[in-house]
Amino acid sequence: MKTMKTIEKTVKDIIKKYDGDKTAMIAILQDVQEELRYLPKEALTSISKKMEVPLTRIYEIATFYNAFSLKPRGKYLVEVCAGTACHVQGASNLMDRMERDLGVDCGETTEDKMFTLEEVRCLGCCSLAPVVRIGADVHPHLTQDELPKIMRNYK
């Protein structure tokens, strides 16, 4: 957990970077999420106060866009690509296997806070379908059988 002080400082620095420009709200939220890995309530309240934008407006944006998460995420974000090319190559079997192996449903974080499992609508690596992105690594041409071995590399 980040302390209130770090949250305040992160928010302050990022707002300053954008000169408090209200039209840059999406970019501000993206930067805050990049720093804090998710959007804690405290951060949204702080942005609201500092930029004089109603909290409901910020909340609307934070819940509208899929990239934002209001819940803490695990150390690694596991994204199973659900693009059309991946779908026809069996991506849903990969998702099922991930859910079984990690013991969480799509959208949830493992108890040890290591992995957050999410579905992503096309990473644009269709030639490598089906793909799973873990952190920054894209794993190409996966079969469900290979998943346990790959997951062991993330500690």
Add this chain to the structure above:
Amino acid sequence: MSKINTLEDLNKAKKRGLEAIIPSKTKIMVGMGTSGIASGAQQVYDALAGEIKKRKLDIILSKTGAMGMDCIEPLIDVMQPNKPRLAYSKMTAKKVPEVLDQIVKGAVDGVKPAYRMDEEDFICLDEKKPYVKGPVSKDQKDIPAIGSVNFYKKQLKLATRNCGMINFESIDEYIAKGGYFSLYKALTKMKPEQIIEEVKASGLRGRGGGGFPAGVKWETCRRAHGDIKYVICNGDEGDPGAYMDRSVMEGDPHSVIEGMIIGAYAIGASQGFIYVRNEYPLAVANLQRAIGQARECGFIGKNIFGSGFDFDLKIGKGAGAFVCGESTALMTSLEGKAGEPRAKYIHTVEHGLWDRPSNLNNVETWANVPAIISRGAKWFTSIGCKNNSGTKVFCLVGKINNIGMVEVPMGMPLKDIIYEIGGGIPGGKKFKAVQTGGPSGGCLPIDLINISVDFDALWEAGSMMGSGGMIVMDETTCMVDIARYFIDFLEFESCGKCVPCREGVQRMNEILNDICAGKGKEGDIELLESMSQGLVDGALCALGSTAANPILSTLKYFRNEYVAHVRDKKCPAGVCKALIRFSVSEEKCTGCGVCLKKCPTECISGEKKKTHVIDQTKCIKCGVCKESCKFDAIIVE
């Protein structure tokens, strides 16, 4: 980097760029687009850099974008003075020393290149420069020429002209390819009206899917009242199965930027925005670098080429909302709000971003503009077919041998794309359908394999061009499942503003889920049809009004599959889990035990060398046994 204010400056940069493109010493280029990196290009690059340093070789190591043939990546191109350019496919760090040995020796005796190129096309300048002066040597001649490779044979690279050819980090290399000469021509020799006339005469239609004539749009925006106008590039390529725009933004960012500056001048805009998908970090980085370079050179800023024209360009990053690819939603998102679309009767060319006249085109459309200005409308209309001039970039993916990004003249028969360029269906399976146009498009069956691939013919067939995704499906793809997949996608991505889309799509998804789960009822198919019409009539934006297309087109061409699901409770393709069962063929099973070991629920039993048995009560139908069986002994029915 110094300012480029005159034609002389531009020519100087061109000379520098040419030396970099075809250098007087050995150069190795590594394809470093997103898919190249995902298949291991960074490791290859690092291995090359390490080995070159270790051996103290005088070799230039450079990066380039994706040329298209993604199925053979990582790809490196080797250029040596007075030798054909050689492309080595499926490179690994392990192969690096051997390839370097060959380069030093100047002979090809070990690792065989995939193809060779004898000349480089400078399409904007209408020039070709040979790599080899004089005849090609014998050992080089044995390597297939790029023109004989089926994947490339029928392609014409226009919007993707520089992808995989130049270093995307170098503005000089872009200029050497004729880049920014069109901007110079437009700003110093043409009036805005003349540019608009040229683009109109070229017949360039919006490559984002709508197919609206770009020149007409520009003209309306120019005529719209208002001092401040905007040009916008739609780089929110959200269609699953499409990545053409990503490849252009990554591999040739300057072509988009140049197109936008020319467009802004023609329309009378002084500010531009490129809206890029959140999922494309490399595209954002490459565009950002390119914008910085263009600014340093003076192509962005005040008084460009001394013409008195000012222009600034910014990047807006999306945050993962498919609907933001719709023009009005995109503009709302650029304003920093939740990206909900609005009714289209208020045209964005008059009231767009911040209620000001705004002209939006997609990445591919903008990338075509410099080529049109440089070569002229007449040349552009000589490519393609009637009312569909130029080329179109497609992403040929799914169940196809040669997966990759292809650019072909409009009007090419679908069959040529699938069987010649794509090399047909893998594993000897039968072609079933091709899906075009993303979630708003439809599926075309085998009967339409001769269809001309252009805006109008695809629309008539119940699909659409869309931005260019082309997903090939074989006999093991269930068409009901595909319709369910897209409707599920659209339910998730619906912004929720209008009722037909928010509620209708959700109900349709429920019906399709029931059908796939074996709970389909008589009348469901007809209900889907009438709800589809409701969407067409009542939805607010294009996302909603076209949402039923995946259902309508699969119903039109594959109705029997729906009937099989609803009436016979069978999934002919063997996909829908509730309607299939796995068993072992007595004839084919060798009792090797691989499936038994891999089954996650341990529901397969059997002694070694004897036919195995699947316990149906424990089977979760994950398909691992089928994936791992080398003898094709798992039956799905």
